[in-house]
Amino acid sequence: MILTVTMNPSIDTAYQLDHLIIDDVNRVVPKKTAGGKGLNVSRVLVQLGDDVLATGLLGGHAGAYLGSLMDADNISHRFTPIAGESRTCVAILHDGNQTELLESGPEVSAEELEAFLANYAELVEQADCVTISGSLPKGVAADTYAGMVATAAAAGRPVLLDTSGAALDAALNAEVKPTLIKPNLTEINGLLGTSFTPDDLPALKTALEADTRFASIPWVVVTMGGAGAVAFHEGRGYRVIMPNIPAVNATGSGDSTIAGFAHAIARNADDDTVLRCGNACGKLNAMDPQTGHLVIDRWDEVYNAIQVNEL
Template identity: 70%
Template sequence: MILTVTMNPSIDTRYQLDKLIIDDVNRVTPEKTAGGKGLNVSRVLLQLGDDVLATGLLGGHMGAYMAELMDADGVKNDFVPIAGETRICLNILHEGNQTELLESGPQIAPAELEAFTAKFAELAAKADVVTLSGSLPRGVDAGYYAELVKIAEEAGAKVLLDTSGASLEAALESDAKPELVKPNLTEINGLLGTSFTTDDVDALREALAADDRFAGIPWVVVSMGAAGSVGFHEGRAFRAKTPAIAAVNATGSGDSTIAGFAHAIAAGADDVTVLKTANTCGKLNAMDPKTGHLVMDRWDEIYNSVVVTEL
């Protein structure tokens, strides 16, 4: 089973406009989904045929509605209730642009976090792979993901950590290491104090090998935008290049990539297959107007167009 964690979920509302008129009325038809990075991961894993369970924190009327949306999507879920109201996030697609309005989310009480920690330990004990995705809500210390990594690791689950900033830094400093981290090039430069470009893969490889924070993390994947990504796995290095596509909605592509990693790692796939699967999922999400959803009828075409080269 793959367990996905979304600590700060949201009702994601998408508006598609030919033109956004500022300081005037724009009439729209909304599309609402159970959002948050971990839930995007969940929906993609369902498409890939995995046994997946979603967990996290839900509260208020929006939380109840979100549970209904998850049920409608067929996403099995076991969330911990909180007193605060689950947030709403808006995504406006207009004139080839994408404008997002993101609420910060509720404040989490210590007792609520304690209840979730107990729930997580219970569920992680049944999981083969755990994904921890996105930001932490207010009231939760930046080191909390590191705590969850330790719990999951002790239960025998592999953890894929997709976060940034202080949460990622705290996890890297911890003795308990995730199976995979996936910073982008800007984030990895910030962590290393470097200014590497997409051409500096050898130097990046050396810098990661020399940094004790990354020791013990089997997979370090660095996304590089249009240049694809590089993956470092237990001493081996790979570059993945993806085909050019006509992107429809790129929101959730990083989450879909994580879903691909979770799917392939849970299946025990070889390194090249892991990278091809993950990159295919990211591309297929960008080709679909829905967030956290793949254009599955083009799987073979895109998968066969992803080129993974060992460096």
């Protein structure tokens, strides 16, 4: 079983408009999904045929509705209830643009967090692999993910961490490291204080190996947009080149990539398979108008077209 964690889920509501009329009425038909990065991961894993259990924090009527949306997506879930109302995030797709209105979400009490962490520790024991994705809600300390990584590591479970900012900083500076992180090139340059480009990958490999925050992380995958990705695994470096297939909707592609990595790592796959699987999921999501969903009938085409070259 793969355990996915979404600490700040949302009812994701999309409004599709040909043109957004400012300061006037716009009539829309909403499309609602169980949102949050970890739930995007969960949807893709369900498509891949994995046994998935989603966990995190849910509150109020919105939380109950999120549970029903997960049921509709065939996502098994065991969330911890909280008093605050789970958030709603709105995306307005208009004029070739995407305008987003993102609620910050409820504040979580110390008692609610303690109950969640107890639930999480129990679920980790049942898992083959753990993914932790997205932001932390208000009231939750930045080092919470670092503690959750340590819990998974103590149980001998690989844990994939996809977050940013203070939560990522705390995890990188903790004694126990995640199995995999997936920053983009801008984020990794910010962390290293560098300005590497896709042409500087050997130097990036050297810099990562010299930085104690990264040296003991088994998988460091750096995404580079249209330039593909570069990955470092226990001393080896890989350049990943993606097929030139047009994207329809790139939202959720990073989450889909994490799902593909988890799918392969849970099966103890070799490096080439891990990288192909993760990047194929990211690409297949970008080819689908739905978020956290793959054009699964083109799997073989995309998977086989990905190039993985050792640096």
